[in-house]
Amino acid sequence: MEHPVQELSLGSFPWEWRKAASSSDDWTKCKTFPTVIHFELEQAGQIPDPFIGDNENDLQWVGLEDWEFRTRFPTPQGFNHFRSVVLSFDGLDTVAKVFLNDQVILQNDNMFVPLQVDVSAALKEGEMNDLRILFESADRVAKEREAVYGKLDSTIRDGSRLHLRKAQYHWGWDWGPKEVTCGPYKDIKLRLYDQEIDDIHVTTELTDDLSTATVSVEVALAEAASDGRVEVSLESQDGKTLEQKIMNISKGSDTMLFTVPNPQLWWPAGHGDPNLHQAVVKLLSRDGKDIQTKSIAFGIREIKLIQRPLDGAEGTTFMFQVNKKPIYICGNNWVPSHNQTPAVTTQMYSDMLSLAVRNNNNMIRLWGGGYFEHDDFYNICDQKGLLVWHDFMTACGIYPVNKSFLESVAIEVRAQVKRLRNHACIALWCGNNEDLFCAENNGVEFDASDVTGPWDKTPLPQRIIYLQIWPEIIRELTPEIPYWPSSPFGGKNSNDPTVGDVHQWNVWHMQQLHYQQFPQLGGRFVSEFGMHAFPDIRTVKAFAPNQADRFPNSRMMDTHNKSHGAESKMGKYLWSNFHLPRTMESFIYVSQLLQAEALDYAIIHWRREWKGESREYNAGSINWQLNDSNPTTSWALVDYYHRRKPAFYTSARAFAPVSVGITRTPFWHFVDNDNPITTHIPRYELWGSSFLNNPIALELRVRAYDIAHLKEISLDPALAVSQVTLGSNKSTELLNIPDSDMRRFGVTESSYIVLSATLHDPVTGKEVARKVSWPEPYRYLNLPAESTANVTVAGDTATIVCGSYPLKGVFAHVAEDDGDDPDWEDNMYDLMPGETIVLVGKGLNGREVRLRHLANVE
Structure with a gap:
């Protein structure tokens, strides 16, 4: 007789934990399951919050101890009538030995590998079973392996981390603390079956005109039962059955093909609806009864990832094409949302990924120093149309190549790719984050163009992981999803701007160039770039509870800023660009304005290089980073408490379906020692960009104001208002204003011109896009003390009317003692004299709205 599959989550039973060296009765009940030890210690009140003050420093002992977790569970009745009785461990973090009724049934040293073991002989019939897991200190074990295999180059933090397959950020990163935790961080289940569906793989193909789809459903059964009968149903998003078939599986796996006419396609956010279908697979007994049902x-x-020659430029495109349409990638990098995985909830995933969509993202890059995220992350990306660039979990180091390590990473990627490959969101598998880039920067001399090997006798044998082991697995398991060996990668070196993707850290890191140079620092695809900013003052007060610690370069502020040399880099960029503020609140604001300006410079200019077919000189930019794992100063757009920085809004407008850009030449009013005052009259170029499928007719309005002489510049009527058409899915050059025209309009060498460009719907007059270009550096500006705006509030609406002078960086907020800011739909504007904007903020509820802007910095 074939029994229905039974599954019992051991999370439904009470769990306990203790320090491994404790006495036998020294157990504490777990507050949650799955769990990790830092989470339990904090919940039990045995350690303080690691994120507050400098508690992190006092809690390093936790990661140096061994810890145990245990539970008791009953043996299911009739268990010995099943062909297979297994314990499945979805994730053990990390060096673990598992005991069932005092017998060792399993040992593990890879956080990313789900495991299962037959326990039919170890269960006690009719009795309770004792399950105990001993977790050894990963910090200690990593150092022990380093002593055996040797030290390896690590660009970030303790190089011993490279020897252990554990989330690398647990050793700390340049945005996060060191918490080398441990525990059963994913579910543990007891499963009983005679036959079982082992795997389902769904792939789709489209005809060139998108009129028909072929859906392939491959079903594999568990090895214990290689023969079976399955029913497969395809269902539409609204639950209607499109087609149903039955097949007999005789050799472990088989494939069924379905034809879907006029399919509802899955599109990335901003390009259509992310329609999802279901493949419902039922495993049937010989008499037709359901044994198991799985739905995918x-x-x-x-x-597709398109790399082809370009017109008039060297190298090749690095372009994503979805459903035959070239897609310009607008994205953010994703780091783990917390240092303790049980603290991450479905709601947290949903809230943050919803913000990504509101930031006009169509892609999230899941960074390689964290972990393969929980199912909820990928499900929500599927539902919201967020493509996922998925790094595998190695980052910023030269990893081991001993036999056991190579075997472990192969098992890891095989398991995770099978787990995740059906998700509509998965757009790219990537071998690592910056491993080859870091090797180059650390002076390892190797031929970057050698992608065929062998590499065992070269200075960088680690390439066998990224260029052989992992791509072979991808070709076998999921050839329909592109694979990229590393990020960055391609061309003469790993950061070649003409081939592949680049990480642009010559701003902030490395050369520390002016952010105004971002337009010249792009590449075919920029998968990392960014600028630091302090978090909201409320967040600062949370992690620095003592008033005495709340000044910009205090020891406590440095404790919550993990980027090496951040204090000097922040000082350089603020000193170069702004009058230095005197208060902590103003310092926070100016750092946030710096971030907003830098990201806008990068995104809007790189997007200009999306010029149409065979001219996709830049096909995407992914900002570093969207989120934080802890309350800190970092590159994040949204801090640990989900408070948005001003750059969230400015980058959303830069990523919007329609945008407008301005560049001025030269971009800077120079002062140098040889020529005390270098004056100039700038010239301007204006362009628009559209991701829409069809051309769009708009009205372009241009204004100019001389902030030095406090007067509006009278432009030619044809320049002030003109009719323009933006091409479909590309940028369009709109206007050139030479310096001779500016001189004709009354601009002189002593003028400082603020130039505004807005695009409007020609019928309704509604503003579609805006850009205001200010003379830089801002530290040269002496803004009028009377610079202000009037604010009126009605319910959830704030109406802001600019006064007589232009305003830079107008950021609406409520008082610190008046609760959190409302959920603003938009914020952080540059305004021209007399201009009106209406901000809507859910939860404003008539509260007083205050404005920060460059002229009222204290």
Whole structure:
């Protein structure tokens, strides 16, 4: 007789934990399951919050101890009638030995590998079973392995981390603390079956005109039962059955093909609806009864990575094409949302990924120093149309190549790719984050163009992981999803701007160039770039509870800023660009204005290089970073408490379906020692960009104001208002204003011109896009003390009317003692005299709205 599959989550039973060296009765009940030790210690009140003050420093002992977790569970009745009785461990972090009724049944040293073991002989019939897991200190074990295999180059933090397959950020990163935690961080289940569905793989193909889709459903059964009968149903997003078939599986796996006419396609955010279908697979007994049912959500879509020659430029494109349409990638990098994985909830995923969509993102890059995220992350990305660039979990180091390590990473990637490959959101598998880039920067001399090997006798044998082991697994398991060996990668070196993707850290890191140079620092695809900013003052007060610690370069502020040399880099960029503020609140604001300006410079200019077919000189930019794992100063757009920095809004407008850009030449009013005052009259170029499928007719309005002489510049009527058409899915050059025209309009060498460009719907007059270009550096500006705006509030609406002078960086907020800011739909504007904007903020509820801007910095 074939029994229905039974599954019992051991999380439904009470769990306990203790320090491994404790006495036998020294156990504490777990507050949650799955769990990790830092989370339990804090919940039990045995340690303070690691994120507050400098508690992190006092809690390093936790990661140096061994810890145990245990539970008791009953043996299911009739268990010995099943062909297979297994314990499945979805994730153990990390060096673990598992005991069932005092017998060792399993040992693990890879956080990313789900495991299962037959326990039919170890269970006690009719009795309770004792399950105990001993976790050894990963910090200690990593150092022990380093002593055996040797030290390896690590660009960030303790190089011993490279020897252990554990989330690398647990050793700390340049945005996060060191918490080398441990525990059963994912579910543990007891499963009983005679036959079982082992795996389902759904792939889709589209005809050139998108009129028909072929859906392939491959079903594999567990090895214990290689023969079976399955029913497969395809269901539309609204639950209607499109087609149903039955097949007999005789050799472990088989494939069924379905034809779907006029399919509802899955599209990335901003390009259509992310329609999802279901493949419902039922395993049937010989008499037709259901043994097991599994349902897989999938999208009918086709994703390709296009690398082809360009017109008039060297190198090749690095372009994503979805459903035959070239997609300009607008994205953010994702780091783990917390240092303790049980603290991450479905709601947290949903809230943050919703913000990504509101930031006009169509892609999230899941960074390689964290972990393969929980199912909820990928499900929500599927539902919201967020493509996922998925790094594998190695980052910023030269990893081991001993036999056991190579075997472990192969098992790891095989398991995770099978787990995740059906998700519509997965757009790219990537071998690592910056491993080859870091090797180059650390002076390892190797031939970057050698992608065929062998590499065992070269200075960088680690390439076998990224260029052989992992791509072979991808070709076998999921050839329909592109694979990229590393990020960055391609060309003469790993950061070649003409081939592949680049990480642009010559701003902030490395050369520390002016952010105004971002337009010249792009590449075919920029997968990392960014600028630091302090978090909201409320966040600062949370992690620095003592008033005496709340000044910009205090020891406590440095404790919550993990980027090496951040204090001097922040000082350089603020000193170069702004009058230095005197209060902590103003310092926070100016750092946030710096971030907003820098990201806008990068995104809007790189997007200009998306010029149409065969001229996709830049095909995407992914900002570092969207989120934080802890309350800190970092590159994040949204801090640990989900408070948005001003750059969130400015980058959202830069990523919007329609945008407008301005560049001025020269971009800077120079003063140098040889020529005390270098004056000039700038010239301007204006362009628009659209991701829409069809051309769009708009009205372009241009204004100019001389902030030095406090007067509006009278422009030619044809220049002030003109009719323009933006091409479909590309940038369009709109206007050139030479310096001779500016001189004709009354601009002199002593003028400082603020130039505004807005695009409007020609019928309704509604503003579609805006850009205001200010003379830089801002530290040269002596803004009138009377610079102000009037604010009126009605319910959840704030109406802001600019006064007689232009305002830079107008950021609306409520008082610190008046609760959190409302959920603003938009914020952080540059305004021209007399201009009106209406801000809507859910939860404002008539509260007083205050404005920060460059002229009222204290």
